[in-house]
Amino acid sequence: MGSVPGYDLAIVGGGMVGASLAAALAGTGLSLALIESLPPEAEGHTSFDTRTTALGNASRRILESLGIWGELAAQAAPIRAIHVSDAGRFGFARLAASEHGLEAFGYVVPNAQLGAALWGRLRNTPGLALHVPATITDLRVTAEGVSFDIQAGDSAPRPASARLMVGADGAHSQVRLAAGIGALIEDYGQVAVVANVASDAPHADQAFERFTPSGPLAVLPLADGGRTVVWAVPAAEAPALLALDEAGYLARLQQAFGWRAGRFTRAGRRAAYPLRLTRAREAVGVRSVLIGNAAQALHPVAGQGFNLGLRDAAMLAECVASALDPGAAEVLERFARWRAADRRGVTRFTDGLVRLFGDTRPGVAGLRDLGLLAFDLLPPAKAALARVSLGFAGPTPRLARGLPVRRA
Numbered sequence: 001m002g003s004v005p006g007y008d009l010a011i012v013g014g015g016m017v018g019a020s021l022a023a024a025l026a027g028t029g030l031s032l033a034l035i036e037s038l039p040p041e042a043e044g045h046t047s048f049d050t051r052t053t054a055l056g057n058a059s060r061r062i063l064e065s066l067g068i069w070g071e072l073a074a075q076a077a078p079i080r081a082i083h084v085s086d087a088g089r090f091g092f093a094r095l096a097a098s099e100h101g102l103e104a105f106g107y108v109v110p111n112a113q114l115g116a117a118l119w120g121r122l123r124n125t126p127g128l129a130l131h132v133p134a135t136i137t138d139l140r141v142t143a144e145g146v147s148f149d150i151q152a153g154d155s156a157p158r159p160a161s162a163r164l165m166v167g168a169d170g171a172h173s174q175v176r177l178a179a180g181i182g183a184l185i186e187d188y189g190q191v192a193v194v195a196n197v198a199s200d201a202p203h204a205d206q207a208f209e210r211f212t213p214s215g216p217l218a219v220l221p222l223a224d225g226g227r228t229v230v231w232a233v234p235a236a237e238a239p240a241l242l243a244l245d246e247a248g249y250l251a252r253l254q255q256a257f258g259w260r261a262g263r264f265t266r267a268g269r270r271a272a273y274p275l276r277l278t279r280a281r282e283a284v285g286v287r288s289v290l291i292g293n294a295a296q297a298l299h300p301v302a303g304q305g306f307n308l309g310l311r312d313a314a315m316l317a318e319c320v321a322s323a324l325d326p327g328a329a330e331v332l333e334r335f336a337r338w339r340a341a342d343r344r345g346v347t348r349f350t351d352g353l354v355r356l357f358g359d360t361r362p363g364v365a366g367l368r369d370l371g372l373l374a375f376d377l378l379p380p381a382k383a384a385l386a387r388v389s390l391g392f393a394g395p396t397p398r399l400a401r402g403l404p405v406r407r408a
């Protein structure tokens with residue numbers, strides 16, 4: 001095995017979360033490999049496509065600590081107010097960031113921009129071997145480490161080993177499978193249809209979350225003055241919504257959303273994402289750990305998936321940066337313990353929202369009206385939601401507090 005590279009960490013998947021972990025570990029002295037099957041600018045990339053992502057305040061702070069926020073700031077649209085409503089019902093709630101002493105609840109950033117900023121940082125980082133486009137094969141796990149082959153195109157597989165294998169390879173994680181970790185998968189029976197739109201009213205930094213009979217519909221502000229629409233519809237209705245011409249789609253959107261954002265005038269290309277809740281049964285295995293969508297892939301209703309995954313990455317970086325052996329069981333157990341409450345809380349919150357507002361049983365809509373009205377009137381309930389933008393529960397990663405991953 002003389003010439004086989006032995007890394008401290010092999011990160012499989014360089015999407016939003018895996019690339020963030022690599023950026024967080026750059027300069028720590030750990031030897032890293034990042035194995036990613038698609039270049040970040042590839043058409044149809046799983047992470048860095050035409051979508052936008054709402055980043056909460058903890059995420060902004062982490063990206064600031066990584067020195068990446070500066071590149072994103074000009075493309076980031078602040079969300080200073082959120083309007084939540086239930087279509088056809090009288091209940092609604094309004095939240096203003098200023099009421100909670102926040103400059104904004106979050107910032108909407110194009111995924112492609114995030115990919116360019118993260119990968120720009122990763123190229124030419126000392127101690128980081130980038131294998132892209134490449135995948136791993138023949139993964140073998142022992143108590144001392146993992147060995148595997150790196151397969152790039154048609155070239156011969158190259159053997160390598162690592163003390164820790166990180167699964168950042170998304171909801172269908174190969175690492176999760178290889179580590180023998182099962183997953184609970186629940187199909188929401190919904191598809192998110194995403195499009196950028198223009199309207200004849202300024203967005204005034206306001207986001208809308210509207211619960212319609214077909215599914216939740218979010219309208220978020222963009223830095224160019226436009227808006228992005230994430231509309232979850234029953235899977236059976238998605239093909240028809242995608243097949244509509246621009247005028248037909250705008251009419252359907254207007255009907256479902258109403259006039260709070262003015263008249264919708266233009267829509268860009270629509271893209272579809274089937275929605276499932278995927279939860280790994282364990283956060284860690286022998287010499288292996290799961291982060292981001294590989295650990296939990298959520299419904300996009302509250303825009304929490306990447307925010308949660310970024311806190312995974314920040315906390316894992318902190319746990320391994322000062323460890324003698326980054327893949328030691330006690331290091332992985334500490335990571336799992338520190339992340340448990342945040343992961344559980346955000347997953348339940350997101351799933352609970354989808355189920356509560358999808359419930360058509362008699363009487364439930366009335367209770368929701370009361371809930372939204374009470375929510376609008378009750379400062380503590382609003383404060384709880386505002387806190388989601390900062391991280392749900394459990395220890396806050398050092399990067400989210402503006403500190404370097406490693407203690408001095």
Ligand SMILES: Cc1cc2nc3c(=O)[nH]c(=O)nc-3n(C[C@H](O)[C@H](O)[C@H](O)COP(=O)(O)OP(=O)(O)OC[C@H]3O[C@@H](n4cnc5c(N)ncnc54)[C@H](O)[C@@H]3O)c2cc1C
Nearest residue numbers: 013015016017037047054169170292293303304305306307
């Ligand atoms: C419509 C929609 C809107 C969303 N909006 C928001 C939002 O506003 N805010 C928010 O926080 N979250 C949002 N999310 C969630 C967010 O997109 C995900 O949480 C995020 O993409 C997770 O990133 P990830 O890197 O863990 O996984 P992925 O994005 O799935 O990336 C996985 C990466 O691994 C690579 N890969 C996969 N298999 C292999 C392999 N075998 N070998 C090598 N590489 C591999 C893939 O090419 C990819 O680059 C949204 C999701 C959807 C569907």
